[in-house]
Amino acid sequence: MVAGEASGDGHGADVVQELRLRRSDVTFFGMGGPKLSAAGVELIHGSHEISVMGIAEVIPKIPRILKVLGDLERAAKERQPQVALLIDVPDFNLRLAERLKALGIPIVYFVAPMVWAWREGRAKRIGKLVDELCCILPFEEAFLRERGVNATYVGSPVLDQVPALAEPSVFRRALGLDVHRPVLAVLPGSRRSEIARLGSLMRDVAKQLAATKPGLQIVVPVAPGLPKELLQQVFDGVEVTLVEGRAPEVVGACDVGLVASGTATLEAGLMRRPFVTIYRVSPLTYAVGRALVRIPFFSLVNLLAKKRVVPELLQGEVTVPRVVQELEQLWEGPAREACLVGLDEVRASLGPGGAARRVAERVATYLR
Numbered sequence: 001m002v003a004g005e006a007s008g009d010g011h012g013a014d015v016v017q018e019l020r021l022r023r024s025d026v027t028f029f030g031m032g033g034p035k036l037s038a039a040g041v042e043l044i045h046g047s048h049e050i051s052v053m054g055i056a057e058v059i060p061k062i063p064r065i066l067k068v069l070g071d072l073e074r075a076a077k078e079r080q081p082q083v084a085l086l087i088d089v090p091d092f093n094l095r096l097a098e099r100l101k102a103l104g105i106p107i108v109y110f111v112a113p114m115v116w117a118w119r120e121g122r123a124k125r126i127g128k129l130v131d132e133l134c135c136i137l138p139f140e141e142a143f144l145r146e147r148g149v150n151a152t153y154v155g156s157p158v159l160d161q162v163p164a165l166a167e168p169s170v171f172r173r174a175l176g177l178d179v180h181r182p183v184l185a186v187l188p189g190s191r192r193s194e195i196a197r198l199g200s201l202m203r204d205v206a207k208q209l210a211a212t213k214p215g216l217q218i219v220v221p222v223a224p225g226l227p228k229e230l231l232q233q234v235f236d237g238v239e240v241t242l243v244e245g246r247a248p249e250v251v252g253a254c255d256v257g258l259v260a261s262g263t264a265t266l267e268a269g270l271m272r273r274p275f276v277t278i279y280r281v282s283p284l285t286y287a288v289g290r291a292l293v294r295i296p297f298f299s300l301v302n303l304l305a306k307k308r309v310v311p312e313l314l315q316g317e318v319t320v321p322r323v324v325q326e327l328e329q330l331w332e333g334p335a336r337e338a339c340l341v342g343l344d345e346v347r348a349s350l351g352p353g354g355a356a357r358r359v360a361e362r363v364a365t366y367l368r
Contacts (some may be wrong), residue, residue, distance in 0.1 A: 002072065002096060004047045004089030006190035006223050007241050007263035009033035011110060011157045016041060017309070018360035023367055026313065027077065031072060034224045041239040044075050049190050050092055070350065073099040080105070083366035085359070087111055094122070097129040104364045110134045110359050116143050123147035131366075134359050137304065138349060152362075158263065159353035162248040162270045171253035173282050175243060181215040185254035185273070186240075186328075187247055187264045188231070194260050197280050199234035202258060203318045207238050209327065219254065221247040251275070256330045258323065261298055261312070268345055269301040274330035274339040276311045277301075278318045280308065301346055309342030311339035 003012045013035035019026055029042040031050075039045050045068045047284065050061065076084070076099075083106045085134045086093040090113035093284045097107050110137040115123045126133060127148040134154045135141050144151035163171075169179045177183060186202050188195050210216045216239045220227050228242055235242075243250055251268045257275030259268050271276050277299045297303050311326040329335045 001028050001032060001036065001041055001085045001087070002089075002093060002222045003032040003036060003087040004092055005051050006033060006047075008087035008089065008111065008224060009035045009047055009224065010161060010299075012036050012041070012085070013039040014160065014356035015085065015110070015359050015363065016159060018356045019363060022360060022364050029075060029081075030084075041234070044071055046225075050089070069096060069099075072096060073103075076100055077103055078285065082368055083108060083361055083363055084107075085110060085228055090122070093146070094125065094129065101129050106131045108132045108134065108363050108366070110154075112140045112144060114175060115147075116140065120147075122351065123149055124312075132362050134355075134362065136355060138351070151359075152293060154358040155353060155355040156268055156350045157268065157355040158266050159350060160356060162267055163252065164271055166252065166256065168253055168273075171249050172314070175219065175241070175246070175253055176368055177217055177219065177241065177253055178215075181217050182213055183212075183217045183219055183249045183254040184209055185257035185259075185268075185275070186220045187251070187257065187259040188220065188234070189260035189262060190226065192226070192230070192260075195226075195230065198260055198278060198318070201230075201278075201318060201320060201323070202237050202260075203238055205258060205323045205327070206235070208320060208324050210238065210276060217241060219243060219250050221245060221250045223247070226306060256327050258327060263300070265310070266304075269343050272340060272343050272347075274310065274336050274343075276313065276323060276330065278323065280314045280315055280318050291367040301343065305342050305347045307342070309346065312333060314358060 001012050003009045009032050012032055016039040031045045032041055032043055033047045049068055050065050084100050085107050088111040107130050109130045111132055132150050133151040135151050136152055136156045141151050142155040172179045188199050188202055206218045220240050221243045222231055224245055231242055246266050248271050251271040251273050254273055257268050257273055259265050259275050259277045261277050261279035265277045279298055301309050
């Protein structure tokens with residue numbers, strides 16, 4: 001099993017649990033984070049070792065990434081697993097898939113690479129390398145099957161990872177917050193590179209809102225694998241409540257959220273709270289992406305809705321005044337109501353939960 005970031009670590013741990021219900025004798029090794037480790041997966045490497053976003057940002061990590069890739073290949077050659085489950089991180093996992101395929105190891109891939117957004121030519125390569133591709137976005141199955149990939153929509157794993165919907169007061173009590181004071185949720189992401197780019201801006205936004213909203217509670221979830229001290233430094237000078245993990249509950253407790261783009265946007269959307277999502281990368285990464293990416297939105301929520309449900313700000317648009325303005329509009333009034341209606345539509349489009357169970361069923365067919 002190979003997961004390269006926090007969201008994949010959680011998805012993988014759920015699959016492990018489902019597989020053990022079917023085969024108590026199955027063992028796992030590979031790469032992941034604290035959740036896969038807690039689930040009993042023997043980690044040869046930690047997912048934090050390759051976790052990076054952007055073209056310029058990845059260059060310094062290339063030697064380490066190549067070492068991790070080689071170590072995983074050697075471990076697979078020595079142990080000859082009956083099946084490999086690769087989760088997301090396509091730039092890494094498709095290279096690993098080539099090496100595993102050469103060893104005769106069947107490959108189930110969970111979370112389809114976004115070939116519908118850019119580098120469509122990878123679909124042909126995926127069709128040759130991957131025995132089964134488990135998609136988590138409804139429109140991906142038909143797109144990939146038309147291009148020769150054995151793809152199946154298994155549902156969104158996020159549906160099973162977020163708590164049941166409830167009033168903000170329920171989550172505020174669970175997190176030890178004041179039920180009657182307003183709450184801003186700030187989700188800075190799970191990668192250090194994201195926090196380096198967006199952390200200070202999020203701090204300044206929170207500080208400005210706190211000055212205009214008496215009693216505002218600012219709550220920041222700390223992603224698994226990140227040291228709490230890092231976020232304490234980032235938000236120095238602002239009174240914040242740091243919560244270990246529990247990002248969906250933090251969103252559930254809030255009036256409005258500020259979310260770094262990624263899987264967290266879908267988590268936030270499924271908690272039915274209005275939020276603003278922001279995205280900023282290096283100038284080189286942005287220039288390349290602008291030339292190659294063919295999507296009208298970058299937020300998962302807006303992509304699924306095929307319209308602007310939540311405000312999304314990109315690169316130069318990400319300024320303190322602009323972010324504050326968008327957040328203020330979502331606090332109450334027509335913009336908030338329209339956002340909530342759109343979020344309900346997105347949730348309905350995903351269908352029922354059970355993604356981990358469906359992936360486990362497919363993996364189990366390769367276990368002798």
